[in-house]
Amino acid sequence: MIKMRTLTAVMSGLLAATAATAVLAGGPVDEALIIDGETEITTRTAAPEGHPFDELISGWHYRTDETRALQADSFQNPGMLYVERGEEIWNTADGAAGKSCADCHGDASESMKGVGAAYPKWDAASNRPVNIELQIDACRKNNMQAEPYKFDAADQKALTTYIRHQSQGMPVGIDLSQGEMQSWWDNGKDLYYTRTGQLNLSCANCHEENNGNYIRADHLSQGNVNGFPTYRLKQSEMVSLHNRFRGCIRDTRAEFPAAFSDELMALEVYVTWRGTGLAVETPAVRQ
Amino acid sequence: MTKSLIYSLAVATMALGGTALAETIAPDAVEIVDMEVNASITGSAGNATDGRDAFADRKKGNCLACHANSDLKEQLFHGEVGPSLDGAADRWNEAQLRAIVIDSKQVFGEQTVMPGFYSLNVGINVAEDFKGTTILTAEEVEDVVAYLMTLKDN
Numbered sequence: 001m002i003k004m005r006t007l008t009a010v011m012s013g014l015l016a017a018t019a020a021t022a023v024l025a026g027g028p029v030d031e032a033l034i035i036d037g038e039t040e041i042t043t044r045t046a047a048p049e050g051h052p053f054d055e056l057i058s059g060w061h062y063r064t065d066e067t068r069a070l071q072a073d074s075f076q077n078p079g080m081l082y083v084e085r086g087e088e089i090w091n092t093a094d095g096a097a098g099k100s101c102a103d104c105h106g107d108a109s110e111s112m113k114g115v116g117a118a119y120p121k122w123d124a125a126s127n128r129p130v131n132i133e134l135q136i137d138a139c140r141k142n143n144m145q146a147e148p149y150k151f152d153a154a155d156q157k158a159l160t161t162y163i164r165h166q167s168q169g170m171p172v173g174i175d176l177s178q179g180e181m182q183s184w185w186d187n188g189k190d191l192y193y194t195r196t197g198q199l200n201l202s203c204a205n206c207h208e209e210n211n212g213n214y215i216r217a218d219h220l221s222q223g224n225v226n227g228f229p230t231y232r233l234k235q236s237e238m239v240s241l242h243n244r245f246r247g248c249i250r251d252t253r254a255e256f257p258a259a260f261s262d263e264l265m266a267l268e269v270y271v272t273w274r275g276t277g278l279a280v281e282t283p284a285v286r287q
Numbered sequence: 288m289t290k291s292l293i294y295s296l297a298v299a300t301m302a303l304g305g306t307a308l309a310e311t312i313a314p315d316a317v318e319i320v321d322m323e324v325n326a327s328i329t330g331s332a333g334n335a336t337d338g339r340d341a342f343a344d345r346k347k348g349n350c351l352a353c354h355a356n357s358d359l360k361e362q363l364f365h366g367e368v369g370p371s372l373d374g375a376a377d378r379w380n381e382a383q384l385r386a387i388v389i390d391s392k393q394v395f396g397e398q399t400v401m402p403g404f405y406s407l408n409v410g411i412n413v414a415e416d417f418k419g420t421t422i423l424t425a426e427e428v429e430d431v432v433a434y435l436m437t438l439k440d441n
Contacts, residue, residue: 195411196410196412198409198410198420199409199410199422200408200409202410210400214367215352216353220368252410253413253416253417254413
């Protein structure tokens with residue numbers, strides 16, 4: 001690796017002179033994320049016990065100067081439009097019961113503070129872990145008599161973004177002692193290390209063994225979930241976590257599991273744990 | 288040699304009852320011995336110019352995803368997951384390079400992240416479109432090998 005980096009550096013020097021090729025130099029940047037000059041976000045932290053890494057690093061550190069700057073300024077962060085839209089939905093009655101989220105939960109900045117940092121969590125009623133999206137659907141069905149959202153419906157993404165945003169800056173920490181969370185964690189871990197598709201790659205091949213390296217034009221991060229839903233510049237829209245998982249799996253040339261399937265919920269439990277202690281960034285900005 | 292010439296030669300050989308003419312070896316029939324595949328898996332030499340294209344093509348080798356290569360500096364982005372391939376032909380002979388491209392796991396070990404480009408030993412849940420297929424065709428493998436043989440520093 002060292003040899004390679006030197007070589008890359010030499011190459012970059014040559015190329016910078018001719019300006020023929022983008023200069024790639026891997027590794028996370030050494031900077032701090034402070035939103036609007038006020039809210040300091042924990043983007044690096046010591047890993048919990050039993051973690052393969054010593055230090056956990058947010059995907060923010062692997063993005064370009066421009067992308068990082070967009071996230072540090074909430075007026076410029078395009079994800080904030082979804083937060084605003086989410087607030088509208090929060091306050092709007094829907095379904096046969098004629099209720100809004102606010103009718104039951106009041107002011108989200110109080111009632112939802114910290115909620116997004118602690119999901120997914122065990123749900124005794126469905127006997128499986130639920131994430132924010134599934135919790136919203138449960139409320140819509142049981143309390144509002146409204147239809148659950150279709151996966152990745154614009155309103156689902158906006159409301160999820162709004163709820164998670166209420167925990168911005170708070171450390172991610174899920175409770176594995178509830179129900180059968182531990183066995184879902186185990187399954188998620190198995191999946192994380194299972195190679196899929198014709199390219200025969202696991203999550204760990206890219207995000208554990210190669211974070212900090214470029215894979216063609218993409219700068220591989222640790223693949224943490226603390227910024228989700230994230231605003232992706234490439235797609236000019238919010239991207240949900242299960243959409244991101246499916247994209248990564250598809251890129252190995254494998255069939256991808258359905259959103260909220262047992263496989264992706266197990267992955268969500270495990271990968272969320274892998275980011276324990278990083279602050280919620282929602283809405284993060286990624287390339 | 289044109290395809291029709293090969294075809295008529297093959298027919299002639301069969302008609303004469305002679306020894307079978309070399310033909311494309313199927314992925315599960317390729318034998319990697321001591322990290323080498325000695326003979327061309329198509330029976331003919333690859334084309335280095337086509338190999339250069341397949342090397343860079345994101346839908347084919349996409350080798351640049353993981354490897355830097357100064358010979359392709361006109362391409363914008365080169366990956367850092369594997370070592371630079373500058374001078375690869377000084378480090379490996381043709382039979383070894385062929386084995387690496389066909390099934391790198393049999394050269395570097397099961398743990399390598401490098402995919403096998405002409406191997407059916409793949410991950411689970413392969414997408415329908417790719418089931419039973421290899422990333423590169425036998426001809427493309429030989430083209431890429433011919434191209435790799437041009438990557439010499441000395």
